[in-house]
Amino acid sequence: MEQPLTKNIKAGQTLSLKEYEQAGGYAAVRKVLKNNAPQEVQQMVKDSGLKGRGGAGFSTGIKWSFVPMGDDARHPKYLICNADEMEPGTFKDRLLLEGNPHQLIEGMILAAYAIKADISYVFLRWAYRQAAEIMERSISEAYAAGYLGKNILGTGWNLEMYLHTGVGRYICGEETALLNALEGKRATPRAKPPFPQVSGLYGKPTIVNNVETLSCLPHIINNGAVWFKSLSASEDSGTKLYGVSGKVKRPGVWELPLGTTMREIIEEYAGGMANGYRLKGVLPGGASTDFLTEEHLDIKMDYTSVAAAGSRLGTGTMIVMDDATCPVGFVHNLQHFFAQESCGWCTPCREGLPWVEKILLGLEKGKGSTEDIELLQMHTQYLGPGNTYCALAPGAMEPLQSALKYFKDDFMAHIEKHKCPYGN
Amino acid sequence: MEKKELLTEIEMRAIDHEISLVPYKKAAVIEALKIVQKQRRWISDESIDAIANYLEMSAAEVDSVATFYNLIFRKPVGKHVILLCDSISCYVMGYGRIYQALQKRLSIQFGQTTKDNLFTLLPNVCLGCCDHAPAMMIDEDLYEDVKEEQLDKILEAYK
Structure with missing residues (x-):
């Protein structure tokens, strides 16, 4: 290689x-x-x-x-x-x-x-x-x-x-x-x-x-x-620097053929999950990419294949979310970042992201309702592609919309139990 | 008449060099803010005026740039600035525990300075060493894989 x-x-x-x-x-x-x-x-x-x-x-x-x-x-x-x-x-x-x-x-x-x-x-x-x-x-x-x-x-x-x-x-x-x-x-x-x-x-x-x-x-x-x-293992040319962070045995960065599977990168290069943890979700290419889950582990990490699975290769540096980490808290952390870093130039991003952050904090604290889920869904549309000058807000919506899709049960549990089931 | 603070010789020379690299004076404003902050640790209203005057800009214009950037400080900071990463990989790896431990040791929260003016504690976006989370910087020094029990020793070096 x-x-x-x-x-x-x-x-x-x-x-x-x-x-x-x-x-x-x-x-x-x-x-x-x-x-x-x-x-x-x-x-x-x-x-x-x-x-x-x-x-x-x-x-x-x-x-x-x-x-x-x-x-x-x-x-x-x-x-x-x-x-x-x-x-x-x-x-x-x-x-x-x-x-x-x-x-x-x-x-x-x-x-x-x-x-x-x-x-x-x-x-x-x-x-x-x-x-x-x-x-x-x-x-x-x-x-x-x-x-x-x-x-x-x-x-x-x-x-x-x-x-x-x-x-x-x-x-x-x-x-x-x-x-x-x-x-x-x-x-x-x-x-x-x-x-x-x-x-x-x-x-x-x-x-x-x-x-x-x-x-x-x-x-x-x-x-x-x-x-x-x-050099590549896919339609896309060259190698790619792939990274893995989160609760894996050996977090790190490796140059591999473009199109190496997510499973190979996480399980072989990063050594798999740290003892006692299961993989729950992965952001394949940085904070502004859609979640993928265990069922996607065998997809090739190239531009076309990751897009076909509903996400983006992005920067190719994966963030692994384990089963002891609260998805709502995880997404709240991301939205706090995006809201803070919004430049404030256009309205959907400047106004929408702090609102999203606030809703997620409410949910995490056990003060959410099913209406909040609808509001979040609405934001993924309003802050999506085509409504803003740049890709910050649409990028911010990618982990949110996919979290609502894959981890809906976790969101609902926060509402039903009036607290974070993960103890946050 | 209000007292006007001037730029020092060192600051002016450094800013002049930056001006020589750009098509017009205004384009050097971020560099000027960095230069003045390096000398004075933070950017006061008087510093804003002095820079504005030197670069032939309005003070409002200089301030709009100064307040945009996370690492230009418009309030006084302590002798050492602690930047604790609060982004996603550090969240997963438990930066929260480090934050709590720092709060306890220094009796300050994010955005505050210790009574002895030694440390200012600030949250910072991803420091780009996610394979060694949690991470923090103190001034220009990077600390990776930070553990609660190391904090006393790390902080001691700055006292």
Whole structure:
């Protein structure tokens, strides 16, 4: 089994520039900058079938293809790495940032070249202090080695790279909100269109890609589209960083073929449930994905299969809910997070999420009624897709609507017994 | 006349550097807030005015940005800030017990500062180390797999 993104990462260590180069690093940049036009790089990535690893799962090559190219395109163009990993239960990008920063920088250079960008940013969340130090140092190393700056490798192409650390708000991970944050504004999402590819940072053409997505690029360029597809155990190409947290024997993160089954990841890699606990539900890809249950354990963790089961692959980092954890309390915790992190820009999200949170708290305290269940159902519609600027509220509704479906008995027990049956 | 607080030399130099990296002054406001907070631990109304003045913005505009972000503090904080993760994986793994233990030891709740001004306790969204929940940060230090019985020792290091 090949693990291109993580094979050189050793726990608690960071690959230096020298070590990365010795492992074949920056060969893709050397190859492409000398031999290929930017559009050819776009085509290679399109052919590889790479999909965004940040949660949305959109084709990276197609995303790039909307950036205006040619002499009359407006400059500076921007390439931004979204390293604002704040989806609850998600801890995969941290490994790549801390373990192999030059793989990410090389991926950013390749992406920037593919769209002829002039300036690039790593948008990193504040809490990743170690990653901040590592990225700062690694970017300096890349400048010193001539991979960044003016006239890169004598090709006449210039690329600047900066590290920006955020000041904490989940919504900054939404790409248009991220652009506003970079411009020094409140991080509220922007209406689309115009899409960032045409009018992004400071109104200029901009691409925002996730850490894991960008880290795939050097390997795609070095080994080709056919190879990248062959890594997968599904229709979707490549490997995926999968994580498991909750009451399992060995919580962690592993790079596996895209389409590895949920059962294999949870039972073999994470060692199964901790002693005395049964699996009750799983959020397959972060807080804003629909619950799956024991009956879904054999589905493949790829974009299509998880969607067919009624959820989303999301970030691929699973949160396991055990049978001693109250589903109502669990969902209340999620909705508290979403209500707090709503930017307040549009009404359904700003008003709806605190209401949902309040209803769930009432239920958890044994003060709920059957009307509350109807109200929650109503919110899953009103806050669903199409009613808001961004995906925060619809994402928040995913675990709620599926909890109401799979754990209805637990909700009803809170109402009938006038208390939390789990003792909360 | 009201007393105007000015930015220090160090703050101005750091903000100037940030301004040099962006197309117009206003775009450096988040960096300016970070710089001033690093020096003064929190952002007072006077600091808002000083930044607004320096970046040629209205104070209301600076404040709207300052209040948006979780880690810009608009109230005084203690010498050390404890950020306890209250997101889902830490919920499942029992951050509640850690919160109760911290409340007991420090006699404060979320959003409060100890009487001796040493610690401020705040909830924080997912710290991105869910395989080592429960997690917390004190200032810039991350603590993973936190257990109640370790708290005394952890806190002692900041006293």
